[in-house]
Amino acid sequence: MKDKKIVMGELELELELLPEPEPLDIPKFNQEFRAVVEAYNEGSADLEMPADELLARSHIAPGTGSYRDFSYIAPDIPHYIASNCTACMECVTECPDTAILAKVLPENLVEEELAKIEDPETRERMRAHFAKTKKFYDLPQKKGKEAGLFSIFVDPTKCKGCAECVAVCDDDALEMVRKEGEMVPHYKEEFDFFKSLPDTPMEYINERTPIDLMLTDKTHLYVGGAGSCAGCGEATALRMLAAANAFAYDDQWGIVAATGCNTVYSSTYPYNPFLVPWTNSLFENAATDAMGIRMRWDQMGWQDKKLWVVGGDGAMFDIGFQALSRMLSSGMNINVIILDTQVYSNTGGQASTSTYMGQETKMSAFGKKLKGKTEHRKEIAEILMMHPDVFVAQTTAAHFNHFYKAVFAANEYEGPSVLIVYTTCQPEHGVADDASARQARLAVDSRTFPVFVHDPRKGQRLSERLDLRMNPAIYDDWYTDPKTGKPLTFIDFARTEQRFAKHFDKDGNPSEVLLAVQEERLKNWRRLQELAGILDKKKQKAAGD
Known part of the structure; x- marks a missing residue:
């Protein structure tokens, strides 16, 4: 691009104009930004990261909040009591941080996924997250349909310990417990298992019951990791x-x-x-x-x-x-x-x-x-x-x-x-x-x-x-x-x-x-x-x- 001459009264300036920026290559953009996020997570960004084009253009990649870890923020974390759960979905809906999620899956599919876990103790920890509720188990059975198991899992990297989920649960299916020993690593392992499971089949989601929208993965376009106050x-x-x-x-x-x-x-x-x-x-x-x-x-x-x-x-x-x-x-x-x-x-x-x-x-x-x-x-x-x-x-x-x-x-x-x-x-x-x-x-x-x-x-x-x-x-x-x-x-x-x-x-x-x-x-x-x-x-x- 040619230089441009600007005249301001008696002052004459020659400016070298920068070329127009090229459109972003989205896959490359996300790959490069992953390195930025990792540097911030490690605490080394201010010392090692150079000023780059992404920062200069004020771009932030989509969903990078998913890489943020809040597991050190609060001393307590919700614990799920499946036997009390009615699958009301209020805890999942009210969580401000996408830290507590749910799925409904056919019983036989759940058993297949659990059978893949070799360690018996780990398998039982995972099984404890599945509940037989009237809404998704008993009613489908009565209609001659496949019974579904309802599950709740907590992501410890997103939970800020606000206890909003516990407050809205009228069924005593959640309680706050102290983070001790291997609890956080176990929660991470359990949530990884949750993410590995198939999505909730659409037959378990009633469009006339809006509160069930968050049962499907595609509705989680707000991934958490935001710096909002606890319980915002x-x-x-x-x-x-x-x-x-x-x-x-x-x-x-x-x-x-x-x-x-x-x-x-x-x-x-x-x-x-x-x-x-x-x-x-x-x-x-x-x-x-x-x-x-x-x-x-x-x-x-x-x-x-x-x-x-x-x-x-x-x-x-x-x-x-x-x-x-x-x-x-x-x-x-x-x-x-x-x-x-x-x-x-x-x-x-x-x-x-x-x-x-x-x-x-x-x-x-x-x-x-x-x-x-x-x-x-x-x-x-x-x-x-x-x-x-x-x-x-x-x-x-x-x-x-x-x-x-x-x-x-x-x-x-x-x-x-x-x-x-x-x-x-x-x-x-x-x-x-x-x-x-x-x-x-x-x-x-x-x-x-x-x-x-x-x-x-x-x-x-x-x-x-x-x-x-x-x-x-x-x-x-x-x-x-x-x-x-x-x-x-x-x-x-x-x-x-x-x-x-x-x-x-x-x-x-x-x-x-x-x-x-x-x-x-x-x-x-x-x-x-x-x-x-x-x-x-x-x-x-x-x-x-």
Whole structure:
């Protein structure tokens, strides 16, 4: 390429232009990057690795997180008790690190694979991972089909010991045990055996039961190895998004990720948990970036290739809101998932417009005069519903069916769609590592974060488009907790999180600020009821009775 002369006023510069970079040779790229990952794993990268073309071009190979080893992170690890298991799949679904996986295989095939193991003790350790459950063993037998054995295995190199899997298991099929002796090597050996097994046959997977999607290998496009916090609520949502997309589209979809926690823990060089193409953009322009990619893909004839924008509070509620609004108004077929933590976790816990009033954060401290954040929370879902013909769903990763069905519907919708997902942030909310699902369910039950789906295909009126099902007691102001016989309110939710702790006196009485937040949450719920026509339906139901 010839030199180029540039004149700037009286200054004349001659620049030697570099040649255009050649397209990447993907097999060669992955092979070269394997050496980079190994150097980082050995701790020698900063001393021995030269600056190379891959680093200069900000490339990270797909799925390199699978080579990352977290087995030294936590002192405890989940232990599977097959005799108690019902194959509910909640542990596999809720794990934020792809550290606990499951398969269903025909009984005779399992016995064949076990027979290949010569050492009797090792064979019995492997056999202990297989359970005869009603769902996959008894019911198929009754239908004259081949009975399947359900298995759970834990990958010690991905597990961070958050115990989320144990917390969501209502069957006492998992317990945390101390890592001692040869336990970690045994776990690695057992997980290698799991990976050597054939994939779950499709006859054991019911497409009408979305929670079973992760039984098949092809849905694990989020491989773990991300640097997210233990128990991270965001990572679970991303894993579920990846599984839902993979089940329908394999790896034929892509991600535009806005600056935030998700870009930090999913692209901490050289580790990447995704097996799909992705690009990291800035806080404010991820939606705009996606518009350009969508246009280019459409030019290439890739209209059916799905594109998802991933962002948090800043990217979608605040600095990137205008770009998001413009994208939605364009009518382009782009999907968005908002990881709603109600705080800028990536910058040390600053408040955002997603933050609840009264919440204590780094930029809204609790003091003598100001009691935490003084502004109201922006209800972005309700704002987005006012854009023309936009599919909007507000959901949580703990409401498995609601989440998966929202993803499927968003993909099917020919136009812009947005999912707002409640994602617990353990360090900033002050909750335990195993509490993501519990807090998400409590947020919904207490009207703190109602779930709903707004589907423009359902009709012209909001009351036809807006569906509040999956919220408890949708005709009432509050849901009555059957354990206490009392209404479950925002105050009950706030008691469980450190971010609201200073609002309670020594006797546990809430502050005036929290009572005001509770009233604001009730008003928000009533507004949703009105938009969905719930009150009219309640009157009709009463008249019919």
